Amino acid sequence: MRLDSDPTPQKDHDALVELLKADMPEGNLPPKVIPVKVHIIREDDGSGGMSPDLVIPGIDTLNAFFAQTNLQFSLCGGPNFIDNSDFYVVANDPVSQGYGPALSEMAQNNEPDVVNIFVVDSFSSPPPSIFAGWASFPWNQSQYIAIRHDFFDTFTLAHEMGHFLGLYHTHEDLLGDGKEYVNGSNCLSAGDFLCDTPADPNLLYYTDDNCQYVGTLTDPLGDAYQPDVENIMSYSGCVETLFSPQQTRRMNYYLPDLHE
Numbered sequence: 271m272r273l274d275s276d277p278t279p280q281k282d283h284d285a286l287v288e289l290l291k292a293d294m295p296e297g298n299l300p301p302k303v304i305p306v307k308v309h310i311i312r313e314d315d316g317s318g319g320m321s322p323d324l325v326i327p328g329i330d331t332l333n334a335f336f337a338q339t340n341l342q343f344s345l346c347g348g349p350n351f352i353d354n355s356d357f358y359v360v361a362n363d364p365v366s367q368g369y370g371p372a373l374s375e376m377a378q379n380n381e382p383d384v385v386n387i388f389v390v391d392s393f394s395s396p397p398p399s400i401f402a403g404w405a406s407f408p409w410n411q412s413q414y415i416a417i418r419h420d421f422f423d424t425f426t427l428a429h430e431m432g433h434f435l436g437l438y439h440t441h442e443d444l445l446g447d448g449k450e451y452v453n454g455s456n457c458l459s460a461g462d463f464l465c466d467t468p469a470d471p472n473l474l475y476y477t478d479d480n481c482q483y484v485g486t487l488t489d490p491l492g493d494a495y496q497p498d499v500e501n502i503m504s505y506s507g508c509v510e511t512l513f514s515p516q517q518t519r520r521m522n523y524y525l526p527d528l529h530e
């Protein structure tokens with residue numbers, strides 16, 4: 271559920287500046303179908319791995335979460351099996367304390383001109399293996415989505431696709447001017463750099479089972495947060511989540527990068 275393991279805030283910020291300079295397409299966006307390739311990672315001896323029967327349902331679920339956007343995803347042939355125990359449980363690099371090196375190596379199996387999705391067993395610990403998925407940003411050198419097998423057919427795949435197509439978390443606070451204000455006054459230079467996603471304090475521990483925000487947190491100006499618990503790039507965990515119009519435009523802006 272997190273960003274690429276290589277923290278590159280300067281690069282991310284530069285990309286954002288480019289994004290803001292560019293004309294994000296307005297109005298009705300033409301429908302686009304994006305090819306995806308699913309790679310199922312198994313142990314060296316071919317054991318384990320997600321059942322291939324789950325591939326089509328998972329992509330159907332992905333498309334359902336993108337239904338209100340102009341984007342849909344189409345499978346490029348059947349799943350590719352990669353029998354390599356080094357990727358089955360994604361290794362944590364002892365130096366960088368991240369999954370980036372292992373994921374970059376895994377991405378050497380990428381097929382060209384498609385979104386490559388690697389279905390793994392899990393992510394090793396430490397850090398605690400709570401991660402359900404991991405995705406590169408469009409401006410990262412290696413391009414991949416890695417997802418735990420038991421999260422493939424859930425909203426998590428759509429969340430990771432959002433990162434892959436250039437979206438930050440709605441609670442992002444490490445880039446630009448940092449925390450976004452509730453009053454929206456710094457929405458273009460802080461937070462996720464989008465203005466139709468309200469300031470979000472990170473909803474991981476602040477939504478209840480009914481998808482209600484239960485926090486009482488305030489922003490740096492003292493205003494109480496009124497986050498959108500139904501945004502797919504939040505950590506609300508709500509079942510029914512959507513992309514905002516500006517998030518959709520941002521993903522469209524980054525689409526050509528798929529063909530790099």
Ligand SMILES: [Zn+2]
Nearest residue numbers: 271272273429
């Ligand atoms: Zn995430």
